[in-house]
Amino acid sequence: MQEAAHTGVSEKSTIAPRKVLRHSVRGQILDALRAALVDGELAPGEIYSGPALGERFGVSATPVREAMQQLALEGAVECLPNRGFRVLTRTPRALAELAEVRALLEVPVMLRLARTLPASVWDSLRPAAAATADAAVVGDLPGYADADRAFHRAVLSLAGNEQLLQVAEDLHRRSQWPLPGAPRVRRADLVADAAEHVALLEALVAGDLAVVESLVREHFAGAAV
Incomplete structure (x- = not known):
């Protein structure tokens, strides 16, 4: 060599x-x-x-x-x-565009599911949300990225659309690659991001659609990975 x-x-x-x-x-x-x-x-x-x-x-x-x-x-x-x-090198614009497309794709689906599914279904997703929190608290960035995708995939799978899952997974994975020279994501940011998953499930279980919409849009705007 x-x-x-x-x-x-x-x-x-x-x-x-x-x-x-x-x-x-x-x-x-x-x-x-x-x-x-x-x-x-x-x-x-x-x-x-x-x-x-x-x-x-x-x-x-x-x-x-x-x-x-x-x-x-x-x-x-x-x-x-x-x-x-x-x-390949990412740019801030490219990451912002990915976040925008993900929101356009996932937010309407989540809101539709929030209006139609019972609390018991959302309650069953608590382990997936807990997995993101577990990875966040120890600062395991790759583990958090996997758990984060798994949580979003679990939510979107409730729509029963395999094409949606594939497209959303690809967009989500691409959005997790860091910018060149960017500092490592802080553990505190991961913890805050994971807490949004838990808060979202609580709102879904409670059937509080106004809070659900607010949390979903804020989550995409400030996702850690």
Whole structure:
């Protein structure tokens, strides 16, 4: 393998080595790389080679390349022939546009569900809200990102629209990638964001539609990840 100085490939990443089981290697590598993106370990603008990342994870370059190709389809990286993969750079405008589209998509659905579903259905989502709070209180940013998507997916799944779930999941994941040079999201911000999930469920259980609408719109306007 050529040195980074000869190829332009960055090998200075501080990605922590993670033990990867042999079964479903590609899926585990994909999960690990997604977590590294959210956590800022895969830095925007940097180039990473398959062999170097494979060495960090203790696997061959093949599952890393396969996982990176999936990330390219998701818009997280771009493939550079004979060099590796560059993490794409976000802009504040792009993130604001993602938040706007998510709100346009999800808010009407949540409000429609709030008017039609009984309190018992919303009460059943408390574990999903609690999972976001658990990740937030320990400052686990990748864990929070996963739990946050799971909560929103659980709510939207009540609409029974698989296409909606797929589009919303993609938008949500893209919105969780940090801006270049942005400071790490503070634990306090995660805790506040998780508290909004709990407050939203309380309003849904109580059937307070005015509070539901206010909380949903505020949540999208100030989401931590």
